[in-house]
Amino acid sequence: MSSGGGGSDRPASGAGGTVKTPSDFLKSIRGRPVVVKLNSGVDYRGILACLDGYMNIAMEQTEEYVNGQLKNKYGDAFMRGNNVLYISTSKRTLTDS
Numbered sequence: 001m002s003s004g005g006g007g008s009d010r011p012a013s014g015a016g017g018t019v020k021t022p023s024d025f026l027k028s029i030r031g032r033p034v035v036v037k038l039n040s041g042v043d044y045r046g047i048l049a050c051l052d053g054y055m056n057i058a059m060e061q062t063e064e065y066v067n068g069q070l071k072n073k074y075g076d077a078f079m080r081g082n083n084v085l086y087i088s089t090s091k092r093t094l095t096d097s
Contacts, residue, residue, distance in 0.1 A: 026051060033090035038083045042066055045090055055081030
């Protein structure tokens with residue numbers, strides 16, 4: 001009846017590093033460029049201003065992309081958390097177009 005997991009409930013972090021939780025990741029990307037994909041398939045790219053425990057997101061310098069095409073630009077945008085599919089750090093800067 002052993003789980004065979006080595007007796008630890010924590011994931012292996014490799015090379016003695018610390019375990020980074022999703023909460024740690026979200027705190028670390030505040031103020032940085034991100035891509036937010038909604039359940040509808042629309043992407044929003046901009047600067048992550050803040051987010052809460054419900055994944056409600058406030059962004060600045062936001063650009064809306066539908067099917068990979070820029071459709072609109074917003075100064076500030078707010079996304080309700082239940083519509084968010086994922087948040088990803090952006091590899092491009094906002095000045096790249």
